[in-house]
Amino acid sequence: MPAAGAPGIDDVFGVLAHPVRRQLLERLAGGERRVTDLAGPVAVSRSAVSQHLRLMRSVGVVAERRAGRERYYRLERDRLGEVESWLMRIDRFWERGFRRLGEHLDAHP
Amino acid sequence: MPAAGAPGIDDVFGVLAHPVRRQLLERLAGGERRVTDLAGPVAVSRSAVSQHLRLMRSVGVVAERRAGRERYYRLERDRLGEVESWLMRIDRFWERGFRRLGEHLDAHP
DNA sequence: TAGACACGTTAGATTCTCCTCACGTATCAT
DNA sequence: ATGATACGTGAGGAGAATCTAACGTGTCTA
Numbered sequence A, B: 001m002p003a004a005g006a007p008g009i010d011d012v013f014g015v016l017a018h019p020v021r022r023q024l025l026e027r028l029a030g031g032e033r034r035v036t037d038l039a040g041p042v043a044v045s046r047s048a049v050s051q052h053l054r055l056m057r058s059v060g061v062v063a064e065r066r067a068g069r070e071r072y073y074r075l076e077r078d079r080l081g082e083v084e085s086w087l088m089r090i091d092r093f094w095e096r097g098f099r100r101l102g103e104h105l106d107a108h109p
Numbered sequence C: 001t002a003g004a005c006a007c008g009t010t011a012g013a014t015t016c017t018c019c020t021c022a023c024g025t026a027t028c029a030t
Numbered sequence D: 001a002t003g004a005t006a007c008g009t010g011a012g013g014a015g016a017a018t019c020t021a022a023c024g025t026g027t028c029t030a
Helices: A012-016 A019-028 A035-039 A046-059 A077-091 A093-107 B012-016 B019-028 B035-039 B046-059 B077-091 B093-107
Strands: A062-067 A070-075 B062-067 B070-075
Touching (some): A012 A019, A012 A046, A012 B012, A019 A035, A019 A046, A019 A070, A019 B077, A035 A046, A035 A070, A046 A062, A077 B019, B012 B046, B012 B077, B019 B035, B035 B046
Antiparallel strands (some): A062 A070, B062 B070
16 A cells, blocks of 8 residues: 555654754744755755755745745744643643753753 | 664654553553553554553653553653643743643632 | 453554755846 | 855765564463
8 A cells, every 4th residue: 555645744743853963942932044054054065955945944844935045944842732731731830840850951051 | 875773763752742642541541540441432453552651661651561461551741741841942831831830720719 | 370451662664754966947147 | 366264065975764574572351
């Protein structure tokens, strides 16, 4: 039986699974960036970054704004919220996690 | 070049990337479970579940307790905390969620 | 002890993922 | 207009991830 639809990542969890994509998201947390600026610090080619961005855009984790020949990407926070809420469901973040939250912030300022 | 050491996923994000593993974690959020009970509702074979559990154990997301011929698995919440803290870093959790958290603590001291 | 049960593990095939290379399309500068 | 710049896309291949089937080990029950 052939694969039903198109293969590939289609949820936020899959997006977060790749270190390069996490790196890109971290960078975008500081605000809008151009592709070239995103691809600079990263260990793969600009083409690879472009493909990661396409994937992330299709999932809805980032959005694009065009300005001349440049494209600015920004975070789309709602999708990431799905991960937060999933974690809260299974981790009971509110009740057991709050004390650890303080520790995490001490450890990773 | 072949993979140096043990194969596969080695971080929490990778663990969360697979729907079956998330399903298992959701089930474990309710407390300790046996492998058979975990494998029941899931769409893959018990063998596949076993392999997922091994992976999750190696990452430290779950832990095992043996009792006779059965094995009970439980959540190891600290590892999942890494995802939480990562999300907070990039998503500015403080601004959207922390106020609600404060209200919650005021309401339930 | 014999057989059922609860699991783990390995092997092997199949499907995904991710990368680079090469090329195509706009847009800007001269 | 010409060339450089900023990106995207598609092909193709290497390697990773995942599944099932078959088998092995220890434990319980009759």
